[in-house]
Amino acid sequence: MLKVVILGTGNVAKHLFDAFSASTAVETVQVLGRNPDAVKYFEEEALVFGMHEVIEDPDVYIIAVNDDSISTVSESLIGRKGLIAHTSGSVSLEVLAQHGNHGIFYPLQTFSKERPIDFKSVPLCIEANTEKNKSVLRALAASVSDRVYDIDSRQRRSLHLAAVFANNFTNHLYHLAHELCEEHQVPFDILKPLITETAKKIELESPYEMQTGPARRGDKATMDKQLGLLNSPWQKELYSLLSKSIKRTYQKHL
């Protein structure tokens, strides 16, 4: 049984805690946070204390806090023997280098407090300073997820960047579509099945193959008409640049 201490009480901490709780191979012996309201969630199953009072020496410490706070929390663990890992996509492994045993335990998923998630399908990206530590993190990961990947810091940075396109920017396009619906008095709900299906289709075929629409067809008449329907200059700018990018993608491959 792997003993784990979680440092942090946000969305990632909560979903990790739930996943560990559901596994027979892991025991979360403690969750630490400074926010008294946030720690309540964990109280029934784990001991909770202020951020600097780790009472037990676990196998693994999981630092699941904001990127900016990782080094501060890491400082508070100096002298601990357990393996210390953070969960960030963009912070380097070296930030934990002062610890003899350190690594990365990065779940590549978007978590929200309200939505339950099937943790078995969450990709976990693992890295560590030694092979031995890597196998500890791999075992921990495999106990809660079916998708465990060995990913070094360089690859993790690239994944995190690709995730900005696939999640942050995509969500912003949903927002722009929402805004257009409100502007033109049509319910955004009509678009929701399209949004879900667009995402599901990538399971079947590459997005390159799945591309449709006026820019893909080189249908200038429709593009000009649609540009005319857009009211704000930055909507027009985004429409033009994204259409241009689609056009060049397919010209390039001709």
Place this chain on the structure above:
Amino acid sequence: MLKVVILGTGNVAKHLFDAFSASTAVETVQVLGRNPDAVKYFEEEALVFGMHEVIEDPDVYIIAVNDDSISTVSESLIGRKGLIAHTSGSVSLEVLAQHGNHGIFYPLQTFSKERPIDFKSVPLCIEANTEKNKSVLRALAASVSDRVYDIDSRQRRSLHLAAVFANNFTNHLYHLAHELCEEHQVPFDILKPLITETAKKIELESPYEMQTGPARRGDKATMDKQLGLLNSPWQKELYSLLSKSIKRTYQKHL
């Protein structure tokens, strides 16, 4: 029982045909297409002929062909008594004005030959030249879908534009993420659960509320680092413009 003739054999025609076939309120008496291979799919249940040989007078003709071909197919139906509707998001109602009974039957969804779809959840946008024709289309729509909307041509144009953002542009961002993964030797599969979850989250909360990432946080250090990781000028340009658009969205609402 509503009798329907479908003109066209592409993805939309196929999914409509399947939905009508599953309904006890509709009978597809004929499917017309010029491509002998494409019509094979329909042969078991419907009579199939060349494009200009409609043999029966149905209640509704559904023109499910490319936007550019709608007026040609419409010409071939001059003199017919039935209600003639097309399925396009961007072609006006007026293109069918030479027919006494005409309308729109626009399914707002992305269809692929390979992926089955739950047609009950496909939004159907209805418009017609008279109230009587509108109720015929509404009845036809309600027999296959739980989401039927009265949408006039102006609203339909706006929806189609919003769909370009929510589907075409979004899919292109998936492609860019895919390209980044290949460039940096990481499997695109790792991103798929993130993509699906990002889409599902809009059921719970508006995309405005769901926005995360460096641009949302105004985290200039991370944005600069990520710009540095991008190799091509147009990746950089898209990254900058989308980040700027996110920033201005949240500044505007402060």
